[in-house]
Amino acid sequence: MRAFRFVTVDVFTDRRFGGNQLAVFPDARGLSDAEMQSLAAEFNLSETTFVLPPEKPHNSARVRIFNRVAEMPFAGHPNVGTAYVLGREDEASPRTYRFEEPAGLVEVALLRDETGRVLGAEVAAPQPLRVGAELPVSVAAACAGLSKDAIVTARHVPTLATDGGNPRLLTEVTREGLTAAAPDLGAFRRAVEAYPDQTRGFLSLYLYCRDGAQVRTRMFSPLTGTWEDSATGSAATPLAGFLLSLDGGDDGAWEMLQGVEMGRPSLLLAGARRTPEGIRARVGGHCVPVLRGEAVL
Template identity: 85%
Template structure:
């Protein structure tokens, strides 16, 4: 039998049993692809990460991220939580990690308290903001299970956007729409079937309600088993970039609250900046440890 150590943490929160759950295998050497996928399905969390030696010794590690059904090129809270786990295990670790991931090289900066102890991390989206197609209001409303009148279109139509991770359908809604939303799996399936080129065969819905620099958000991705996500860093970064795009400013910062409706309140601190290559975004926050143990295979 082989034993592999794991740690679980709650990400984007300072309170245990809040935020978004993550399982981290700090040393995944010896695990096959199939075993990683099976372990991610067994944990049944939105994501599980596996840390391996880097292919380039100048980088910190190779990090593989799996959701319940497949490997992901990039995701936000798994990078924040993985950096936190590695940083807490070695408080003398460098300020910034460089993780090799399918979406590209990901930089994650550790956050520390006044005493120097690691409290969290901030991750940079690996690619500039890419704005995709707009989709019909009726489609977004059906997926969210809310009336079309709850979709706000004064600033934009429901818009697909990404910056290295999965595309998200960014959709502004009324406060009442945000509170009432409940994903409709059938509507998600119809949306992908009706718009295969725009969706690339996958759809994740990120609805938001903005109040100045504070944004309330909810994320639904039932096609991969995540009916609702407590905190989605890889949706917060394209949303931050998209808000900056809409505002026309050179930089901006937002406090994003997610997971409230599912009893796991999360706080993501997102920022974006215009650069020569496009709009780049970052998201950070705190993490707390929850469980540790071994998986025996």
């Protein structure tokens, strides 16, 4: 029998049972790929992370992120929550972690209060913004269970974008549409079949309604088992970068509120800036510990 310690935290919130849940295995040495995937499926959360020694000694750790069905190259709230767990276990830890992940090297800065206690973290997307294909309004509307009138196209049509994680279909909607949206699994499957080159077998829909620097969002990814996500850092960063690309200027910051309709309100503090290599984004927030235990295999 082998035992592996885990911690669960709520990410992008300052109160327990809000935000997005995450399970973290701070020392995953000895776990196989199949065991990591099985544990992620067993926890049945949007993501579970496994911390391993870095391949290069000047980095902090190698972090592997699994959703219910597959490993992910990068994700936002798992990086924030993992850094928080490691920082809370060692309050003398460095301010910034460097995590090795399939999408590249990920930098995560700890957020502390005036006494130095770790409150959360901020993660920088590992790659510059990449804007992909546009999909028809009818596709986004069908996936969200909305009429086409609920999709706002004054500034852009539904557009795929990423900065290291899975591509998200960024779709602006009316406030009423945001409240009424409900994912249609059949529509997601039809969209992937109709647009194989653009979606590559995966489709995640990120709806948003904007009021200046305040943004309300919802994220649906039923093809990976996440019917709705309460906080999606790897969608908030491409959205921040995309908004900056639309607005112009050198930098911008937005407060993104997600998870309200699920009863798990989350606050994601996102920002983006222009760099010589493109638009770079970041997202941060607070975390709250919830459970500790062991997985016995």
